[in-house]
Amino acid sequence: MTAAVTTAGPGGPGAGLPFFVYGTLLPGEPNHDLFLRDRTAEERPAVLPRALLYEGPGYPYAIEGHGRVHGALLVAAPGVYGELLGLLDQLEEFLGPGHPRNLYERVVREVELPGAGEPGGGAPGSVRAWVYLAAAAVTRSLRTGGVLVPGGRWTTARAPGGANAP
Template structure:
């Protein structure tokens, strides 16, 4: 199997609750990126990405040397991915082009597309989302809630 980077867009992002649990110490690089031709939806505490006419913001994550098999197994387990087209999949792991970006740029930096694994909602979830899911219009999981209140000294 080709060792592709992973495009993450939800609870695996830096500062989110699964980042340190699954990625800390297992990555050599994490950089902002966008996933074109995708939509983002609210889920039960985590998001779902689907194909569509938008852009999802996230990060490209590269496994540390020697950590790829462990990271792949951990992420497949977290995302309830049992294999291509398995009827009990929560997500499908698919290879898609992601675009490295800069937080300050509109969409992409000078680098071109990078083929990466991304976990997209499985077909049954996609049907449910199409029937009544709540889309995150910004395509950015981190903008779904207001920023924490600032404390004044």
């Protein structure tokens, strides 16, 4: 299993990495236009391996597990990386690594790019990206009583009316 590395600010091991999103920040979802319009240079389908997706109160949570979460890889537009990182940290209620009030933890994970490595599909087959995973207290709650999203594709199984989420 790939170890997750958490970094609080844009100057650590994850500086400049793309973002993997899997909920209301996906293209066509409510927070995409609010937070990402004119702030991305590239958006493409991606999969987070070794993760499970759970329903949340209008938005999903991903946690470590034996499954796959489908989403999108987003590359920040030139000159807006710091702004985008701050906006997403605020949206996801990430206050810093291991903070007791975090809703999500921002971690570095390997994300797979479907079609990469195939003729005409591009390369590499996976990239490191920031991912917002449920914080420890939320993860414990989900593991004991959460509702798993079958297939790891939130847009096909979500409850209507979300406002928050990766």
